[in-house]
Amino acid sequence: MNTIPQTNGGNYAIEITNMNKWFGSFHVLRDINLQVQQGERIVICGPSGSGKSTLIRCINRLEEHQEGSIIVDGIELSNDLKKIDEIRREVGMCFQHFNLFPHLTILENCTLAPIWVRRMSKTEANEIAMSYLERVKIPDQALKYPGQLSGGQQQRVAIARALCMNPAVMLFDEPTSALDPEMIKEVLDVMVDLAEGGMTMICVTHEMGFARRVANRVIFMDEGQIVEQNEPEAFFTSPRNDRTKLFLSQILGH
Amino acid sequence: MNTESQQVWQPIPEKPPPSLSIGPVGWARKNLFSTPLDIALTVLGLYMIYVVASAILDWAVFNAVWRGTADDCREGSRACWPFIQAKWGQLIYGRYPLEERWRVDATMIIGVLAMIPMLIPAVPFKKVNAIFLFVVYPVIAFFLLLGGRFSLPLVETPLWGGLLVTLVTSIVGIVGSLPLGILLALGRRSDMPVVRMLSIGFIEFWRGIPLITVLFMASVMLPLFLPEGVTLDKLLRCLVGIALFSAAYLAEVVRGGLQAIPRGQYEAANALGLGYWRTMLLIILPQALRLVIPGIVNSFIALLKDTTLVLIVGLFDLLGIIQLSFTDPNWSTPNTANTGYFTAAVMFWCLCFSISRYSQFMERRLQTGHKR
Ligand SMILES: Nc1ncnc2c1ncn2[C@@H]1O[C@H](COP(=O)(O)OP(=O)(O)OP(=O)(O)O)[C@@H](O)[C@H]1O
Numbered sequence: 001m002n003t004i005p006q007t008n009g010g011n012y013a014i015e016i017t018n019m020n021k022w023f024g025s026f027h028v029l030r031d032i033n034l035q036v037q038q039g040e041r042i043v044i045c046g047p048s049g050s051g052k053s054t055l056i057r058c059i060n061r062l063e064e065h066q067e068g069s070i071i072v073d074g075i076e077l078s079n080d081l082k083k084i085d086e087i088r089r090e091v092g093m094c095f096q097h098f099n100l101f102p103h104l105t106i107l108e109n110c111t112l113a114p115i116w117v118r119r120m121s122k123t124e125a126n127e128i129a130m131s132y133l134e135r136v137k138i139p140d141q142a143l144k145y146p147g148q149l150s151g152g153q154q155q156r157v158a159i160a161r162a163l164c165m166n167p168a169v170m171l172f173d174e175p176t177s178a179l180d181p182e183m184i185k186e187v188l189d190v191m192v193d194l195a196e197g198g199m200t201m202i203c204v205t206h207e208m209g210f211a212r213r214v215a216n217r218v219i220f221m222d223e224g225q226i227v228e229q230n231e232p233e234a235f236f237t238s239p240r241n242d243r244t245k246l247f248l249s250q251i252l253g254h
Numbered sequence: 255m256n257t258e259s260q261q262v263w264q265p266i267p268e269k270p271p272p273s274l275s276i277g278p279v280g281w282a283r284k285n286l287f288s289t290p291l292d293i294a295l296t297v298l299g300l301y302m303i304y305v306v307a308s309a310i311l312d313w314a315v316f317n318a319v320w321r322g323t324a325d326d327c328r329e330g331s332r333a334c335w336p337f338i339q340a341k342w343g344q345l346i347y348g349r350y351p352l353e354e355r356w357r358v359d360a361t362m363i364i365g366v367l368a369m370i371p372m373l374i375p376a377v378p379f380k381k382v383n384a385i386f387l388f389v390v391y392p393v394i395a396f397f398l399l400l401g402g403r404f405s406l407p408l409v410e411t412p413l414w415g416g417l418l419v420t421l422v423t424s425i426v427g428i429v430g431s432l433p434l435g436i437l438l439a440l441g442r443r444s445d446m447p448v449v450r451m452l453s454i455g456f457i458e459f460w461r462g463i464p465l466i467t468v469l470f471m472a473s474v475m476l477p478l479f480l481p482e483g484v485t486l487d488k489l490l491r492c493l494v495g496i497a498l499f500s501a502a503y504l505a506e507v508v509r510g511g512l513q514a515i516p517r518g519q520y521e522a523a524n525a526l527g528l529g530y531w532r533t534m535l536l537i538i539l540p541q542a543l544r545l546v547i548p549g550i551v552n553s554f555i556a557l558l559k560d561t562t563l564v565l566i567v568g569l570f571d572l573l574g575i576i577q578l579s580f581t582d583p584n585w586s587t588p589n590t591a592n593t594g595y596f597t598a599a600v601m602f603w604c605l606c607f608s609i610s611r612y613s614q615f616m617e618r619r620l621q622t623g624h625k626r
Pocket residue numbers: 023026028046047048049050051052053054055
């Protein structure tokens with residue numbers, strides 16, 4: 001049974017209050033309120049276009065919100081570039097299409113940010129990178145280029161690359177939805193391992209098995225709003241909202 | 255369970271690929287002589303190559319005058335190599351004083367020696383090498399060529415000429431225009447309106463006027479605007495003009511490469527905490543420049559050949575000095591001009607072709623597997 005870790009005096013890893021965002025005149029996120037505690041694992045699901053990606057991309061300022069506040073690790077996101085950099089150092093992100101740097105080797109992909117952002121020495125960065133590549137089970141690919149790896153391997157490299165910055169929070173935007181079924185498992189295994197290590201995680205995913213296994217909380221979004229959130233067991237067995245029921249029947253129905 | 259009916263899956267063992275080498279005869283039969291039309295075209299093509307090549311070879315090699323004086327070149331239509339031998343020094347150095355020519359040689363030799371290890375990817379110490387080539391070497395070359403310091407007599411730029419001027423203008427043009435072109439391309443895609451407008455204005459201005467106009471303005475008009483007493487060397491003015499002109503073209507080539515980089519690359523870099531300049535220098539530009547190597551090399555080759563235009567403002571590059579040497583009354587023979595132009599063409603072709611081959615080599619080397 002998953003339990004939400006005890007609050008440490010309202011000191012949230014991520015705290016989003018009354019956040020609104022527009023793309024032009026399109027109101028894409030509406031009155032979002034979300035508190036994430038240290039070590040909490042959250043799964044976000046919802047139909048396509050409901051604003052899941054936009055929400056998590058606001059957390060590390062890949063998208064700018066217009067109203068409300070987002071506080072990450074005690075730092076409030078504003079237009080202050082220094083704060084944005086600070087937050088990005090604390091927040092790792094994995095994308096649907098991996099976005100590895102194709103002109104760098106796997107090892108260089110992993111050491112780039114530690115060397116240039118964290119000012120680590122090359123040997124130290126290499127050591128850390130190799131330890132994370134070992135953790136995602138591909139140390140033997142370190143000297144290859146991303147184009148020479150399978151999708152599942154590339155996504156695991158992307159996870160290792162983010163971990164090398166030693167982030168406090170990891171964001172995942174549909175990390176397995178561009179992968180073949182055989183590769184999905186290898187990526188999910190890495191994510192489960194990460195969750196068991198106590199990482200604070202927010203995952204946009206439709207892998208419900210994964211959600212049941214590791215999530216503390218599942219959030220359902222539609223039309224730019226958080227419609228319902230609950231512990232996974234309750235969320236899947238007794239959804240309260242009609243919209244959630246319909247969605248669950250669609251993705252679990254077959 | 256019955257073990258006999260149970261099937262064990264076995265992968266098919268690896269085999270070598272079928273041999274494609276069918277020998278030169280087979281290749282020729284397949285590619286050159288497969289149909290009557292093919293045969294006709296092949297024969298026609300070979301015949302044309304034979305006609306053109308034999309005419310050129312007869313003129314330049316077999317019937318050519320190899321030794322002698324101008325008098326030997328007056329008969330017939332054939333290459334007059336003694337003329338080139340007599341003028342060789344001028345072709346390379348222009349009117350650079352005879353006793354100082356070793357300085358040009360030294361500059362070129364140091365340059366080549368520094369360049370070779372730079373161009374061969376396997377040689378280590380690239381950083382030191384690059385610093386020497388791009389920081390130390392220009393200073394050395396400047397003082398060696400111009401002189402006036404370190405007990406080297408001053409050799410004013412109007413005395414420079416020939417291959418020396420061609421190489422100085424094109425190398426300074428190339429080295430100066432690439433960084434400027436990259437900055438302009440980044441500026442044109444900047445979020446800051448002022449930077450963007452300035453970049454667009456600069457690019458469109460320089461692209462909109464012919465190089466000849468630029469050179470005329472640099473050599474004739476610019477001095478009119480300078481305050482009295484201030485003189486800028488004419489060669490320097492042309493160098494700046496050529497570099498700015500070529501930067502505008504390169505900027506557009508580089509912008510094409512920048513546009514080809516997917517947004518995900520910027521996002522991944524930002525998410526890792528890399529700022530604008532690091533994202534550009536470490537992630538975006540290495541990929542974008544790699545994509546546009548053919549376009550950049552195209553611009554470089556065009557620039558190298560365009561330097562011949564400095565002739566019209568009174569600088570004598572390789573082509574200019576060859577034309578100048580036709581006026582020598584001792585060598586007024588019917589074959590002088592042909593031989594001179596032929597030599598210029600061959601020298602330019604060698605320069606351009608080696609740039610082109612090197613870039614193809616680099617392109618292949620920088621391939622890091624396909625993108626997904
Ligand atoms: N840069 C943008 N400019 C304008 N509209 C955008 C932009 N990005 C996303 N949108 C719109 O915002 C809405 C939410 O997009 P978002 O990518 O967050 O959805 P999502 O829930 O992640 O969907 P999916 O499951 O398909 O990834 C969509 O209607 C989309 O069209």
